[in-house]
Amino acid sequence: MTDTGTERARKSDRAVLTLALGPRVYWDMAVNLARSIRRWHSAADLPIAIATDCSLTLPGDLADVQVIRIRPKELGVGFETKLHLDRLAPAARTLFIDADCLVYARLDAVFSKFAGQTVGVVQERIASVGERFGDIAAYCRYLEVPAIPVFTGGVYYLERDGATSVYEEARRLFRHYDELGMVRLRGLPNEEVLVAGAMARHNLFGVPDDGTFTGDFQTSPGDHSFAILQGRRRMSNPPAGHALHCASAPVREIAPSIVHFLAYHTHLPPYRAETAALSWAAHGIPAGLAHFFSRLFILWPGLAMIRCKNALRPVYRRFFGFRQVPPTDRTTA
Numbered sequence: 001m002t003d004t005g006t007e008r009a010r011k012s013d014r015a016v017l018t019l020a021l022g023p024r025v026y027w028d029m030a031v032n033l034a035r036s037i038r039r040w041h042s043a044a045d046l047p048i049a050i051a052t053d054c055s056l057t058l059p060g061d062l063a064d065v066q067v068i069r070i071r072p073k074e075l076g077v078g079f080e081t082k083l084h085l086d087r088l089a090p091a092a093r094t095l096f097i098d099a100d101c102l103v104y105a106r107l108d109a110v111f112s113k114f115a116g117q118t119v120g121v122v123q124e125r126i127a128s129v130g131e132r133f134g135d136i137a138a139y140c141r142y143l144e145v146p147a148i149p150v151f152t153g154g155v156y157y158l159e160r161d162g163a164t165s166v167y168e169e170a171r172r173l174f175r176h177y178d179e180l181g182m183v184r185l186r187g188l189p190n191e192e193v194l195v196a197g198a199m200a201r202h203n204l205f206g207v208p209d210d211g212t213f214t215g216d217f218q219t220s221p222g223d224h225s226f227a228i229l230q231g232r233r234r235m236s237n238p239p240a241g242h243a244l245h246c247a248s249a250p251v252r253e254i255a256p257s258i259v260h261f262l263a264y265h266t267h268l269p270p271y272r273a274e275t276a277a278l279s280w281a282a283h284g285i286p287a288g289l290a291h292f293f294s295r296l297f298i299l300w301p302g303l304a305m306i307r308c309k310n311a312l313r314p315v316y317r318r319f320f321g322f323r324q325v326p327p328t329d330r331t332t333a
Contacts, residue, residue: 001068001069002068002069014046014047014091014092014093014094014111015047015049015094016037016046016097017049017085017088017090018034018048018097019051020050021051021070022053024054026099027054029100030099031058033099033101033102034048035061036102036103036104037107039103039231040231041106043064046107047064047090048062049065050067050068052067061282061283068090077188078186079185079188079192080189082195083171083174086158089160089163091160092159092161093114093158093160094157094160095111095114095156096158098154098260100262100266101155102228102261103257104228104231104232104256104257105231107258109257110213110258113207113213114157116159118158118161118162118165118202119156119159119163119204120157120204121151121153121156121207122152122206122213123149123205124150124151124152124209124248126147127147128147132193133183134180135181136148139182142180145197147200147205148193148196148199150196152218153192154262155213155260166195169201169202170197173194173197174189174191174194211252211254211256213256213257213258214258215233216259216262217262218246219246220235220236220237220254221237221244221246222236222244222245224270226259226273226274227291228274229287229290233259235255236253237249237250239251269301269303269306272302273295273302274294276294277293277294280293280294
């Protein structure tokens with residue numbers, strides 16, 4: 001494992017870390033994430049580190065970003081790599097953000113709300129029964145804890161003093177994943193339930209989700225709008241009875257600092273328009289024009305195409321049947 005800019009990053013009290021391991025798409029998303037952070041934070045204010053196993057170099061506008069070079073599969077594959085965040089954390093207080101996220105505001109409030117937790121997550125709920133990649137009650141009995149936090153692992157907060165003991169426990173649980181009866185995600189052990197168990201063993205349960213930390217399209221599948229260069233973002237979960245309602249999430253409208261473009265959402269017009277605007281602005285195009293061009297050339301035509309496909313899909317299926325789902329571009333195994 002090698003890195004550049006380590007000493008500069010370690011002089012800072014806080015930093016953001018992301019991973020870009022495996023296919024090229026993760027590197028591209030990490031660049032987009034870094035640009036979104038730089039919209040709100042200077043290099044001196046908030047260092048950024050990208051841990052990667054690719055040999056690509058960063059664009060000139062991100063020359064201040066630290067790159068940690070990792071050999072392929074040095075930290076495992078798939079979700080397993082997130083069990084080593086304590087080994088990669090570049091500052092006393094590190095905020096890990098998945099590469100398929102974009103940042104829409106300063107992150108000071110996020111760091112403040114997590115402060116004092118050796119490992120922090122955005123807690124959706126605390127559970128002692130039910131299913132979470134396995135039988136939660138049985139898992140709690142094995143861990144000898146009353147409950148575990150339930151969360152999406154797109155954001156983790158780590159404090160150097162104390163985080164390693166939590167992650168060592170998570171790595172121990174990883175070795176017993178199948179023995180514990182845990183269900184694999186896309187054929188791989190899921191780090192979320194392992195970190196959740198390790199956190200519970202250390203009496204850590206995360207910070208309750210109030211809608212200001214992060215948002216995703218699973219829990220907020222309703223109407224949304226974004227304008228990253230202006231810091232505007234709106235996501236929603238419509239009321240029960242609405243076709244897009246998510247029953248496991250509260251009915252609300254939120255403006256999260258971090259938007260998680262999970263899975264196929266990085267291929268959809270909103271993400272492509274937002275990242276294009278970031279790129280154009282980084283290359284000197286005024287923010288207003290970059291925003292307008294991203295709508296004119298990407299967002300509006302893309303949304304029109306989706307509406308057209310949705311309207312014609314029943315006719316297509318009637319004559320040609322269902323198309324085969326194309327392979328993902330995120331395979332890391």
